[in-house]
Amino acid sequence: MKILRYLLQKEFIQILRNKSMWPIIFLMPIIQMVILVNAATLELKKSDVYVVDQDMSDASRQLVDKLKGNPFFQITSITDNDHLADQQLLNGKAGVVLDIPENFEKHLKRNNQASLQLRVDAINGLAAELTWSYMNSVIVDYNNQIRASWMGVSKFDPPQKIEVSQRYWYNPSLIYSFFMAPGVLVILVTLVGMFLAAVNLVREKEIGTMEQLNVTPIKKYQFIAAKMIPFLAIALLDLSFGLLIAKMVFNMPFEGSLLVLYGFTTVFLLGVLGLGLLISVVSETQQQVFFVSYFFLLVFILMSGLFTPVESMPTWAQWLDHLNPMYYMMKVIRNVVLKGSGFFDLKYEFLSMLGYGVAMFSLAVMRYRKTA
Amino acid sequence: MISAENIEKSYGEVKALRGVSLEVKEGELFGLIGPDGAGKTSLIRILVTLLKPDKGSATVNQLDVVDDFRKLRKQIGYMPGRFSLYPDLSVEENMTFFATVFGTTIEENYHLVKDIYQQIEPFKERLAGRLSGGMKQKLALSCALIHAPKVLVLDEPTTGVDAVSRKEFWEMLKRLQKMGITILVSTPYMDEANLCDRVALIQDGNILTINTPERVTQNHESILWAVRSDNMYLCIRDLRKHPGVKTVFGFGEFLHITLRDNTISPTALEKYLKERCHTNIAINPIEPGIEDVFMDLMQKHDN
Structure with missing residues (x-):
């Protein structure tokens, strides 16, 4: 215990003395939180609409006005010329083209039905679907409106029979940053903890101090623990810093208990730091460590559910995701922060991450050889 | 220990x-x-x-x-x-x-x-x-x-x-x-x-x-001479051609040579070198150092 304490003291002296560490520790949370959370958004804002109105009637103008009043759409131009529409879609100047054919109003009045055409740029499938459904809701709304105003409200045929009223729970105003900020926090603590610990250990090999350490009676677990604890502390410090930014910049709610969040994060970090140290123990240079950790990190992040829901992945990928510590943590942090989940709501995640942590720490200790 | x-x-x-x-x-x-x-x-x-x-x-x-x-x-x-x-x-x-x-x-x-x-x-x-x-x-x-x-x-x-x-x-x-x-x-x-x-x-x-x-150098069996002349490069070549010379190595400004048999005298070797147009010839019998022993042992080991 005394040796571990002394090893820790040595690590902290070295970390505090290393001036280049401070920007990483304090700038990274700011940059990641402020830039990533704001920039990485799936919200659809201001889709450009190119309207080809060949009818130029009251009915068509009403429809266009309806679009103008919708916050999701921005009308770039209204013409009666269909030739330019394709060009506009092709060079990305319009996200969607609305074609109102000639005699739109006439058909509507005479035959009680008329057709419209929507052309949506579907390079980004998700955005296209959203555009489509928003557009659709505007048209349905318009449809109901003209029915009501032209035919009068009939006793036997009310315009809307069932009204669905929507309530979004846990993030009632669907603020995207509330969803992203906790996710970015997970990336932040993983990046800081895993890289710093892994690089620190392999540096002892590079500068040759490992050779001197290996002839001392320091036990293997003491050495690995001394490499883990300081960076776990730094990662938790960054978590606090990041939470503070989320609160101040995004006004992110915090429903759960801090104790639960820090407890889970510590267990989570045990796993990712253990993995980082394991990579470091089997590597010889910082370059190798960087490359291998980067590989793992990239897969972990993309499969964590940060952007795309894990539930929409293929079954085999979901199954594989049980090996991804970030998958658990992503779920935990969002549930704790937004839903206020407690320890017992997340006990499966807790046990999984604990198992992961114990396994990684033990592997790192076992693979560390003092004798070649 | x-x-x-x-x-x-x-x-x-x-x-x-x-x-x-x-x-x-x-x-x-x-x-x-x-x-x-x-x-x-x-x-x-x-x-x-x-x-x-x-x-x-x-x-x-x-x-x-x-x-x-x-x-x-x-x-x-x-x-x-x-x-x-x-x-x-x-x-x-x-x-x-x-x-x-x-x-x-x-x-x-x-x-x-x-x-x-x-x-x-x-x-x-x-x-x-x-x-x-x-x-x-x-x-x-x-x-x-x-x-x-x-x-x-x-x-x-x-x-x-x-x-x-x-x-x-x-x-x-x-x-x-x-x-x-x-x-x-x-x-x-x-x-x-x-x-x-x-x-x-x-x-x-x-x-x-x-x-x-001390023993390492004493146990050295061969006789060792330090040789020098004005043209060291040619000197190495000529000494290696001499049938009585076993090894020739450069040691700073001298060449250290060991002999195959002890019948050659320094004067005879000097005459041999003079015949090959060497000038300023010096030949001195010397006590071997560790390095000489090392070279000698290495040669023996390789054979």
Whole structure:
């Protein structure tokens, strides 16, 4: 215990003395939180609409006005010329083209039905679907409106029979940053903890101090623990810093208990730091460590559910995701922060991450050889 | 104190040690002498428990280097060839760190390192990475001694060190020896052999001979002459053509030659060289040094 304490003291002296560490520790949370959370958004804002109105009637103008009043759409131009529409879609100047054919109003009045055409740029499938459904809701709304105003409200045929009223729970105003900020926090603590610990250990090999350490009676677990604890502390410090930014910049709610969040994060970090140290123990240079950790990190992040829901992945990928510590943590942090989940709501995640942590720490200790 | 028996070690295809045996007595200053790549570092790393031998066994202070490595690590002081202390810790922090991990304090064993540490103590606040080469070496030696080891193992401590510091360093080793510490030191410098009690000459993973430096040179059977002339290059060529000459090696401004039989006289050889238009010829019989012996043993071994 005394040796571990002394090893820790040595690590902290070295970390505090290393001036280049401070920007990483304090700038990274700011940059990641402020830039990533704001920039990485799936919200659809201001889709450009190119309207080809060949009818130029009251009915068509009403429809266009309806679009103008919708916050999701921005009308770039209204013409009666269909030739330019394709060009506009092709060079990305319009996200969607609305074609109102000639005699739109006439058909509507005479035959009680008329057709419209929507052309949506579907390079980004998700955005296209959203555009489509928003557009659709505007048209349905318009449809109901003209029915009501032209035919009068009939006793036997009310315009809307069932009204669905929507309530979004846990993030009632669907603020995207509330969803992203906790996710970015997970990336932040993983990046800081895993890289710093892994690089620190392999540096002892590079500068040759490992050779001197290996002839001392320091036990293997003491050495690995001394490499883990300081960076776990730094990662938790960054978590606090990041939470503070989320609160101040995004006004992110915090429903759960801090104790639960820090407890889970510590267990989570045990796993990712253990993995980082394991990579470091089997590597010889910082370059190798960087490359291998980067590989793992990239897969972990993309499969964590940060952007795309894990539930929409293929079954085999979901199954594989049980090996991804970030998958658990992503779920935990969002549930704790937004839903206020407690320890017992997340006990499966807790046990999984604990198992992961114990396994990684033990592997790192076992693979560390003092004798070649 | 140190005993190695038939140690073999290979790195893949490369054989670093081909059956090395040696014995170092208690209180001895023992030199392991050989050129780069001879296997010195491999042997030393096996003796300090950092490397496992493929075959053979070794004990240090009656403790097996493989089975009792844990106990052994407390009794060995090891100074690797490469500076391996923390450059971002100060002199004092490095010392305290290594004292503490061995469960001791600087004060407890201060008497051991006093002579050496006193020289760097004025700089104890300085980061180890900012010390000069000579001071780094003194710090490394202090750190290797701070847990009062019974055996001190040094891997090429004087490689790349200037002549004055080298001399100083050997004086420090002599003083440590007087305190009863057994010392095993490796070096590629043949001239340092004379400073050891006994030496082992090692080449290509084989030990060529083990003896006191005096005996090593005395046992040299061949007669040795130092030869020089104005044109050294032609001189080497012509001497190698002479049937009575066994080996010719350049040693500074002279050529050292050994003879196949003792029937040739210096005057006869001088006449032979004069006939080949050499001028300013000098031929002197000399006493062999360690280097001559090494060359000779190497030749014999290769044959």
